[in-house]
Amino acid sequence: MIFEVRSTKEGISMSHRQALRARQENAVVSGVATKAIFVDKALNAELWDVDGRRFIDFAAGIAVTNTGHRHPYVMNAVAKQAELFTHTCFHVAPYESYIKLAERLNRIVDTGEENRTMLVTTGAEAVENAIKIARAHTKRSAVVAFTGAFHGRTMMGMALTGKVAPYKKGFGPFPAEIFHVPFPAAFSGVDVEATLLALDNLLASDVEPDRVAAFIIEPVQGEGGFNAAPAELLQGLRERADKHGIVLIADEIQAGMARTGTMLAVEHSGVRPDLVTLAKGLAGGFPLSAVVGKARIMNSAHPGGLGGTYAGNPISVAAANAVLDVIENEKLCARAAWIGEKVGASLDVIAARQGMERIGDVRVSGAMIAFELVEDKDGKIAAPQLTSQIVAEAEQRGLIILSCGIRYNVIRLLPPLTIEEPVLDEALHILETSIEAAFSKIASAMAEPR
Structure with missing residues (x-):
């Protein structure tokens, strides 16, 4: 269900999320940075926002819900x-x-x-x-x-x-x-x-x-x-x-x-x-x-x-x-290793494809997985804009991921260790399409005459 709040002053309607965002700006200090995903409920590796949108959570509260949201x-x-x-x-x-x-x-x-x-x-x-x-x-x-x-x-x-x-x-x-x-x-x-x-x-x-x-x-x-x-x-x-x-x-x-x-x-x-x-x-x-x-x-x-x-x-x-x-x-140490192998292999396949050379490095430590994005194959020039675009594309498609790195050019993946395999497969498909869309948009923007 999508909740709406109507603005009588301007005669336009806002989603519940947009209304909460406006309230946040008027009540919470700006130094507390957040995404614009206002959670309503969560279970294991899935999260639903106040507008009913479903997300697969590859942030896990920044490696907090290793055992999933609300493990029974x-x-x-x-x-x-x-x-x-x-x-x-x-x-x-x-x-x-x-x-x-x-x-x-x-x-x-x-x-x-x-x-x-x-x-x-x-x-x-x-x-x-x-x-x-x-x-x-x-x-x-x-x-x-x-x-x-x-x-x-x-x-x-x-x-x-x-x-x-x-x-x-x-x-x-x-x-x-x-x-x-x-x-x-x-x-x-x-x-x-x-x-x-x-x-x-x-x-x-x-x-x-x-x-x-x-x-x-x-x-x-x-x-x-x-x-x-x-x-x-x-x-x-x-x-x-x-x-x-x-x-x-x-x-x-x-x-x-x-x-x-x-x-x-x-x-x-x-x-x-x-x-x-x-x-x-x-x-x-x-x-x-x-x-x-x-x-x-x-x-x-x-x-x-x-x-x-x-x-x-x-x-x-x-x-x-x-x-x-x-x-x-639930043998979550072994499951973390399995998740890392599966996600890492998927990223390696994507990075090896023609046109994906800007995925400069894939790093896997169990279910603590990252890939670094660069402008050149030598990795000397970071690609923070591309990184941000991938995060945004994934969020739009229903996958929560985070960036990190001292050059702001690393995507980090932290799925709950209890994630169901079909949900993991769905997340990897979303991630792949998000990477492709981001690469395409950045390439188009660079090709436009200035």
Whole structure:
């Protein structure tokens, strides 16, 4: 059903979506950017807006609904918890479900040692607390992050983030003693050797190693363009962290929770981090995040130094315990790998066709899939306009996809791991036609006389 709101002043009718857009502009700050898709309901990999339009969701709330929208097992767990209590504050009246989740996460995260867990609410909070814990443990202050990184919108999160617009622009100054080195990306010509050389130069020329509390890295960058950290890089970081007593933090907020075919993306490298941050897919759409790591490091913070009023909300904790059950019972790690193979193969076929040379690179890490768009076959000139056109064409045809990358020229695909195969096939057909339409429109525009 299409809802309409009539404007008596102008005598024209607006869809419900258009009316909400106008209300949003008058009520919500412009700094909160959104698509113009106002959701009415969602189920698994499908979403319907207020005008009754159906979409296949290849954003998954930005890798949040890995178990799909409103998974019945998760919703049942939430409903049961809501009948008991919704909030006490874990500091005031703790509850068993928090402890149970901590026990499970301690077993899931392989640090090579006994672990401890703390729960908070957002990914940025998890990052903030991981840095606090690393500083408390090492009694040092400096942190090394990477170009293209995204670690949140808090002041520390922005400082660690390696992408200026839109995340850092105009919001400084940021906390001191945060350093960045290049993240390796084969398509862009940055290799592991160059990254480790830059790191060694940084430790020799800008900040002495015994002042560095932590290295923080996304095993697969999110906003940076879905570039996976090569195993050699993570091994190099581990060696330098061990040599200098530096805490190695794996930010698994987007790449974790079965998204890349393993519970954590860092597992592909065989490297054991000291601390891990989790969020997004952890609680199936309910706000929850965690820091998990070596007990001897995690316990460095004094009692009362960690936590928060809503940290480890019981509704979210119930959802997270259910999500872990779903991942195990429905074998979602294996399913993520299968999705990646299927979608990646489809993209490779499209990219190999004549006229599709501007698809410069296809990157697959399980169900964390991206393709980069360029103006030239060497990949030196980004194609952000083409990227935006593909996103718009897909949305028009009923497929939600997102862009990313420090050059704004990467399409990222994040289907729920529970997506039904016929829906996945439909989405891939829409994606193909959207790419073709965007290529055609851009080519036509370029051919027009000026």
